[in-house]
Amino acid sequence: MNVSLRNLKLVNVIVKEGSVTKAADKLFLSQPALSHQLKKLEEELGLKVFNRLNKKLILTEVGQVLFANSEKMLASMNQLNSELDAIKMGKKKNIRLTTECYTCYHWLPNVVREFRQEHPKINIKIDIEATKEPLEYLIEGKIDLAIVSTKSSHPSIHFEPLVTDEMVVILSKDNELSTQKTINLTDLINQDLILYDIPEEKNYVLTSILHNNVGFVRTIQKAQLTEAIIELVSANLGISVMAKWSVVPFLNHKNLEIIPFDLNVGKRDWYIASLNKISNIENSFVDAVKKHFNESLLKE
CATH class of the missing domain: 1.10.10.10 (Winged helix-like DNA-binding domain superfamily/Winged helix DNA-binding domain)
Structure with missing residues (x-):
């Protein structure tokens, strides 16, 4: 029947x-x-x-x-x-979101909290698992938005410019490089580099700054948490390379310096990726992210 x-x-x-x-x-x-x-x-x-x-x-x-x-x-x-x-009508109640950068999760909860104050009926669901393959999760319909720094040529994915941030070298004030105004990659030859413990093909520092040439540094160590990396660097047990906004909150309390790269190295563009042009409510969330960066994260 x-x-x-x-x-x-x-x-x-x-x-x-x-x-x-x-x-x-x-x-x-x-x-x-x-x-x-x-x-x-x-x-x-x-x-x-x-x-x-x-x-x-x-x-x-x-x-x-x-x-x-x-x-x-x-x-x-x-x-x-x-x-x-x-x-x-642009009144979507759930926005499923991920970001390809683990460090983004340090500021993302604050953005979500501020956004919910203005849009209490909108639920932002952060999918940390999708961080591993954000665009694949997007294509499979498992998330609605992905914050990424690498664009794809996939014809179904729309990329909306978000912000531009800067990767900087963080080091102890006791480090021999701490008095330099800028850092050249060749300056790192005798340095021990501490990076996030994520797959190497997903590590922006390795792929886009060192261009997979580990010979630029003496050794590479890995740690899972930002706080752990900060403590190791502060103790002059190595240097690291992070987004400027993720380091600034620690500068007043740690024995740290941040130094930019020369020759415009380390500039990184971020995008909001979606399968279709984003809706009104999703666009409001994007505006909230931009506002948070402009008012807080990019200030020294």
């Missing part, structure tokens, strides 16, 4: 209106047309949906099953349509 949603709605309206005539008006059908549809349904089922008693329609056992399920199905469809309408 193949009971369609149209058939369920037919039964539902007849029961709630109490007669075929009223149901026909509700469904914008003629009475003969509605009666024909009901007869066809009963023929396809091989079972009676209604018993006729003194011009009244009384649900059979089959009819009761159909009506009970129609209530559930129609309610679900109404909810689905409401959600689709909300998305179409």
Whole structure:
């Protein structure tokens, strides 16, 4: 048997209106047309949906099953349509988000919290697992937005410019390089570099600054947390390269210096990636991220 949603709605309206005539008006059908549809349904089922008693329609056992399920199905469809309408009107209630950079999660909760104050009905869901493959998760429909620094040529992905940040060298004030105004990659030859413990192909410092040439430094160590890297660098046990905004909050409390690279090395563009041009509510979230960077994270 193949009971369609149209058939369920037919039964539902007849029961709630109490007669075929009223149901026909509700469904914008003629009475003969509605009666024909009901007869066809009963023929396809091989079972009676209604018993006729003194011009009244009384649900059979089959009819009761159909009506009970129609209530559930129609309610679900109404909810689905409401959600689709909300998305179409830019009132999406859930935004699933990830970022390709682990350090972004230090500032992202603050942005989400500020955004929720102005949009309390919008739920930002941060998917940390998607950090490993943000664009793949986006293509598979598992997230709505990805904050990335690497653009793809995939024709289905739209990239919206977000911000430009700067990767800087952080080192102890006791380090021999601490008095320099800028750093050249050749200056790092005798330095021990401490980086985040993430896959090498995902490490921006290795791929885009050192260009996978580990010979620029003496050794490479890895640590999982920003705080751990800061402590090691502060103790002059190595140097690191991080986004300027992620280091600035530690400068007043640690034995640290930050020095920019020369020749414009370390400039990094960030984008919001989505499968379609972002909606109004998603655009509001992007504006909140830009505001947070402009007012807080990029200030020294």
